[in-house]
Amino acid sequence: MPAPISKNSLLSFCIITLLLILPSVTCDLSATERKSSKTIDQLIKSAYEHKQHGRYAEAIEVYDAAEKQLSDTSPKLKDLKWQILLGRIDIATLTGETAQALKRIHSALEQIPDQAKLHAIAGKLYYETGEYEKADTHVTRALSLNSDDPLAHLIQAHLLTDSGKIEEANEAYRWFVRYYNRTQPEDSETLMLIAEGATQYARWNSVSQIFNFVINTLCPDALKADPLAWESSYLSGSILQEKYNRPQAAKEFSSALKINSQAAIVYVALARSAIEAHEFDKSIKLIEKALKINPKLIEALLLQCDLHLINGHYDKALKTAEIAFTINARNQSVLARIAACYSLLDGVPDRAKLALLFEDPEDAGNTKKANPDATRFTTLITKLLKQNPKPGYFLYELGQLLEMKRQFSFAEYAYLKTKEMMPQLSGPKTSLGMLYMQMGKTDLALQTLNEAFKADPYHVRVSNMRKVLGVLESYGLIATEHFIIRYDSKADFILGQYMAEYLEQIYPEMVKQFGYEPPGKTQFEIYHNAKGLGAHQWFSARMIGLPWIQTIGASTGAVVALTSPTTMNEPFNWAAVLKHELVHVFTLQQTKYKIPHWFTEALAVRSEGSARPQKFNQLLAERVPKNEIYSLDELDGVFVRPKSSNNWNFAYCQSLLCAEFMVEEFGEDSLKNLLSAYQKQLSTPDAIRQCFQIDQQEFEKRYHRYLQKIANSLKGYETKSTISFSDLRKQYEQDQNNLDIAGQYAYQLLRLRKKQKAREIALDVLSKNPKQPQAALTIARLELLSEDMKSATEVLQPALNSKSPDPELLELVGKLLLKQNKFQEALKLYQMGHSKYPYQTKWLEGLAQIYHSMDDSANLESTLIKYVHLDPANNKSMKILMQLFLDQQKYENALYWGQQSLYVDVLDPEIHQQIAETALKLNQTDLAIRELKMLLHLDVENEAMRFLLAKTLFDSGNKKEAVVELDRLLQQNPNHVKAIELKKKQ
Numbered sequence: 001m002p003a004p005i006s007k008n009s010l011l012s013f014c015i016i017t018l019l020l021i022l023p024s025v026t027c028d029l030s031a032t033e034r035k036s037s038k039t040i041d042q043l044i045k046s047a048y049e050h051k052q053h054g055r056y057a058e059a060i061e062v063y064d065a066a067e068k069q070l071s072d073t074s075p076k077l078k079d080l081k082w083q084i085l086l087g088r089i090d091i092a093t094l095t096g097e098t099a100q101a102l103k104r105i106h107s108a109l110e111q112i113p114d115q116a117k118l119h120a121i122a123g124k125l126y127y128e129t130g131e132y133e134k135a136d137t138h139v140t141r142a143l144s145l146n147s148d149d150p151l152a153h154l155i156q157a158h159l160l161t162d163s164g165k166i167e168e169a170n171e172a173y174r175w176f177v178r179y180y181n182r183t184q185p186e187d188s189e190t191l192m193l194i195a196e197g198a199t200q201y202a203r204w205n206s207v208s209q210i211f212n213f214v215i216n217t218l219c220p221d222a223l224k225a226d227p228l229a230w231e232s233s234y235l236s237g238s239i240l241q242e243k244y245n246r247p248q249a250a251k252e253f254s255s256a257l258k259i260n261s262q263a264a265i266v267y268v269a270l271a272r273s274a275i276e277a278h279e280f281d282k283s284i285k286l287i288e289k290a291l292k293i294n295p296k297l298i299e300a301l302l303l304q305c306d307l308h309l310i311n312g313h314y315d316k317a318l319k320t321a322e323i324a325f326t327i328n329a330r331n332q333s334v335l336a337r338i339a340a341c342y343s344l345l346d347g348v349p350d351r352a353k354l355a356l357l358f359e360d361p362e363d364a365g366n367t368k369k370a371n372p373d374a375t376r377f378t379t380l381i382t383k384l385l386k387q388n389p390k391p392g393y394f395l396y397e398l399g400q401l402l403e404m405k406r407q408f409s410f411a412e413y414a415y416l417k418t419k420e421m422m423p424q425l426s427g428p429k430t431s432l433g434m435l436y437m438q439m440g441k442t443d444l445a446l447q448t449l450n451e452a453f454k455a456d457p458y459h460v461r462v463s464n465m466r467k468v469l470g471v472l473e474s475y476g477l478i479a480t481e482h483f484i485i486r487y488d489s490k491a492d493f494i495l496g497q498y499m500a501e502y503l504e505q506i507y508p509e510m511v512k513q514f515g516y517e518p519p520g521k522t523q524f525e526i527y528h529n530a531k532g533l534g535a536h537q538w539f540s541a542r543m544i545g546l547p548w549i550q551t552i553g554a555s556t557g558a559v560v561a562l563t564s565p566t567t568m569n570e571p572f573n574w575a576a577v578l579k580h581e582l583v584h585v586f587t588l589q590q591t592k593y594k595i596p597h598w599f600t601e602a603l604a605v606r607s608e609g610s611a612r613p614q615k616f617n618q619l620l621a622e623r624v625p626k627n628e629i630y631s632l633d634e635l636d637g638v639f640v641r642p643k644s645s646n647n648w649n650f651a652y653c654q655s656l657l658c659a660e661f662m663v664e665e666f667g668e669d670s671l672k673n674l675l676s677a678y679q680k681q682l683s684t685p686d687a688i689r690q691c692f693q694i695d696q697q698e699f700e701k702r703y704h705r706y707l708q709k710i711a712n713s714l715k716g717y718e719t720k721s722t723i724s725f726s727d728l729r730k731q732y733e734q735d736q737n738n739l740d741i742a743g744q745y746a747y748q749l750l751r752l753r754k755k756q757k758a759r760e761i762a763l764d765v766l767s768k769n770p771k772q773p774q775a776a777l778t779i780a781r782l783e784l785l786s787e788d789m790k791s792a793t794e795v796l797q798p799a800l801n802s803k804s805p806d807p808e809l810l811e812l813v814g815k816l817l818l819k820q821n822k823f824q825e826a827l828k829l830y831q832m833g834h835s836k837y838p839y840q841t842k843w844l845e846g847l848a849q850i851y852h853s854m855d856d857s858a859n860l861e862s863t864l865i866k867y868v869h870l871d872p873a874n875n876k877s878m879k880i881l882m883q884l885f886l887d888q889q890k891y892e893n894a895l896y897w898g899q900q901s902l903y904v905d906v907l908d909p910e911i912h913q914q915i916a917e918t919a920l921k922l923n924q925t926d927l928a929i930r931e932l933k934m935l936l937h938l939d940v941e942n943e944a945m946r947f948l949l950a951k952t953l954f955d956s957g958n959k960k961e962a963v964v965e966l967d968r969l970l971q972q973n974p975n976h977v978k979a980i981e982l983k984k985k986q
Contacts, residue, residue: 040066044083052228054262056091063087089121094264096296098125116146123155128298130330132159148179150193157197162330164390166422173201177210180218188226191218195235204424206455215239230259234266244460246273264293268300278640280307296327298334305337309401311637312596314344335384336397342377344405347681349377351413357381358417392422400431406557406593408439426455430462437465437542440523440559442472464541471530471538480504484521488528492564494934495526495574495906502575502903503582510582514675516590522582525561535567555581557588566907573872575903576608583607591678598635599678601652602659603671610872616653617714617839619646624711629704630654632684632696654707661706666692716807716837725752732761739765743774750778758782770798773806780812789816800829807837814846823850841870848877857884868900875904882914891921909938913945925956943969947978959986 043066050059063084092101105122119142126135142152157172176197195218202210215236222232237252256266271286290300301324308317318341324334399414415432433449446469452462476489478500487496511517527538542561543554553562560581565574583604587595638651662670677687685696732745742765749758765775776799780792796813810833817826827850834843844867851860861884864877878901885894898915916931932949946969953962969979
């Protein structure tokens with residue numbers, strides 16, 4: 001009996017004819033040949049499994065073995081040869097050996113020139129290498145041989161798209177929906193091709209049910225038909241990823257990698273998710289892994305290019321894009337990256353030039369018309385438009401890339417033009433809506449995002465941003481001369497009033513400082529808890545469309561948003577945050593967003609006017625001695641891709657100190673001069689050279705010396721030991737007579753809760769040297785476990801070194817003395833601590849407690865002023881300062897500290913009352929009335945203050961308002977004698 005012919009057999013007509021004429025040939029196949037044929041089937045199956053699992057080298061070896069056996073059989077089993085050919089081609093494309101794959105195809109076409117599938121594969125490979133004419137020839141041939149070849153139809157649709165024939169392309173993608181309905185295929189390969197084509201049709205025509213069908217039916221069916229079809233999990237994950245459903249996308253990508261751990265394209269998808277989550281180091285590793293598997297993977301190269309753009313490394317980005325260009329010179333995504341690099345390196349064209357360039361696609365090749373002074377950018381565009389008059393994907397991605405670099409005007413034009421060219425794309429609508437949110441154009445944003453949501457209701461960021469707009473619509477609005485404040489009118493009524501007043505108060509100072517005034521009004525939005533979500537979640541969704549962002553305030557340069565301080569567990573100085581973000585508005589707009597991230601942060605942090613935060617000093621003390629200092633080129637990257645909050649804080653610290661260094665080294669005008677250089681669109685190296693007459697390398701060398709000087713002045717900050725516990729133990733075991741090592745070892749043992757061993761070693765050390773600080777701390781802390789403060793103090797006292805005291809030991813002795821009310825003794829220690837370590841707040845905190853207990857108001861006042869300078873969110877000290885000045889009848893000073901206190905806690909009724917009473921003493925009636933009204937907004941039942949408000953209104957001649965307040969008071973308390981008497985006077 002002949003070997004059975006499978007349903008999908010591709011035996012040529014001549015072989016079939018031969019079998020009909022000479023049946024004895026097949027009937028006489030020997031048992032050996034039948035056995036051999038079966039073995040080949042097994043080999044091919046094994047090779048396929050290796051390939052799908054990513055074991056490409058093993059798959060090739062097995063295909064080689066199968067091909068060798070196949071060459072010995074007679075007749076040649078072409079169905080098996082076909083399977084081997086397809087497997088080899090697939091491996092070649094998955095590993096970047098496209099030329100080898102094409103060579104095999106052409107060799108096969110010489111033998112079987114009328115094989116539709118071979119032509120379709122050739123069309124796909126030529127399309128992926130940018131040889132569109134050859135791709136079209138093969139696709140046309142494939143469809144003439146088999147009008148229902150899915151791969152040929154897919155490549156044809158892509159070719160139509162890239163030639164600007166959008167309507168025809170749309171019909172070509174629609175074919176997949178009709179084909180599925182007509183034929184109901186069940187094999188995995190066909191189902192995946194249908195899924196890809198149908199998904200594109202769904203994107204273009206806003207058919208959301210197709211997305212559901214692809215994810216929930218086609219992809220699972222493909223995987224059911226072939227459990228090794230990792231491509232199905234990848235495709236469903238990609239669709240979920242583009243809708244920002246990251247958790248589900250991650251599960252699908254994980255499923256794909258469980259089947260094929262060498263699927264390079266999946267690592268690219270994971271890298272894209274990592275970039276969106278600002279996990280940039282992770283993304284770099286994933287991209288490198290993908291490129292190791294397939295060095296010519298366009299998607300990996302493009303993502304690598306994007307990372308360079310994010311970091312501001314435009315030269316590196318261009319080199320990477322140019323590598324991708326050598327692989328596919330027609331790919332719209334590749335061309336978009338090159339165009340973005342040209343713009344950022346040579347100067348971003350304005351909207352007028354862009355409009356001129358795109359207004360007449362038919363005559364786009366006329367460079368003189370597009371731009372008399374042709375640039376690399378305009379040359380690229382005119383060539384592209386000649387090939388494709390509707391390059392929607394190119395323009396859309398270019399807009400996204402330049403929006404990322406805050407070129408909002410360019411991005412807006414790009415999105416609008418893309419909508420005009422390819423109105424069926426939902427992406428430009430989404431991006432345009434998001435962009436309008438960045439620009440503060442909320443009315444346009446709402447209209448555009450609603451349109452985007454209809455086109456793509458599964459897009460998480462669109463959905464979140466529409467919810468933000470819903471919340472924002474319910475907010476109150478305060479319009480001043482230069483600002484619009486949007487706030488929760490119920491929860492943040494008071495905060496909104498004070499913010500508006502503060503912003504107008506500092507505005508003239510900012511205009512003078514920067515020599516610039518932003519056009520139009522700047523919008524500030526303050527987000528509160530709403531609809532079951534926290535204020536910070538709303539703020540985050542407002543800025544990025546997703547529920548988490550690291551900061552509490554952010555500026556796009558056109559709009560500022562922040563989390564309401566009234567919702568925070570940790571207080572912060574909201575006035576300082578407002579000023580910080582307003583600096584960004586000035587500097588970003590003034591330089592047309594050319595200013596580096598580190599410099600706008602340097603100016604913003606410096607504008608706050610307070611001392612360096614304690615966390616900055618701690619990081620300086622830890623990192624600078626180890627030379628762990630970022631270069632200026634690295635700083636921008638750290639702001640967008642910090643590995644940790646410490647890295648992020650150190651980037652702020654370094655930026656601030658770079659500004660301080662410039663002022664010290666080059667004078668007060670240095671910051672203004674550098675800002676002016678960026679305003680002229682100079683790069684950092686050119687700006688430094690122009691402003692300071694040295695190159696960037698010399699500038700950074702001097703700057704690093706300055707950092708060393710600052711770090712050397714910071715004493716007493718606890719830094720991590722450079723000796724690990726295991727090394728410390730080894731050193732102790734090798735030399736137990738080294739008392740410093742022994743003391744440190746004992747203290748580490750205590751921290752690991754090995755109390756008995758710690759006590760033994762520490763006591764031994766102290767018996768030989770009572771001044772060893774770590775041993776003394778060990779015993780003292782053990783004594784304190786039983787609350788024996790006297791013994792603890794006694795063991796610590798000998799270890800105190802007045803010239804160079806151990807800060808931890810000094811602090812512990814001071815705290816013990818305070819607990820025992822030994823203020824005079826404690827005073828000496830805290831004065832010593834503050835003298836030795838002036839940048840630490842704990843010594844000032846202790847001194848304040850001592851001076852307060854000793855009723856030393858003069859020293860308490862000076863101490864608290866220093867304390868607040870180091871900690872501008874220290875509301876408790878501000879309130880005490882206000883009371884101190886009230887006691888001294890220094891009402892102007894008291895009023896100042898009361899107002900400073902409100903910048904931290906605007907909902908403190910006690911401060912509002914004290915400000916009101918102080919204002920009356922200074923005859924500032926309007927201020928007193930305002931503060932009394934705010935107080936009563938917080939404490940509506942306060943009869944005494946309502947009467948004071950009524951009386952103040954009456955005395956100032958505002959009798960109508962006074963009557964209203966008296967009526968309210970008498971409703972609360974009809975027997976209020978003073979209110980009754982005052983009302984009789986009306």
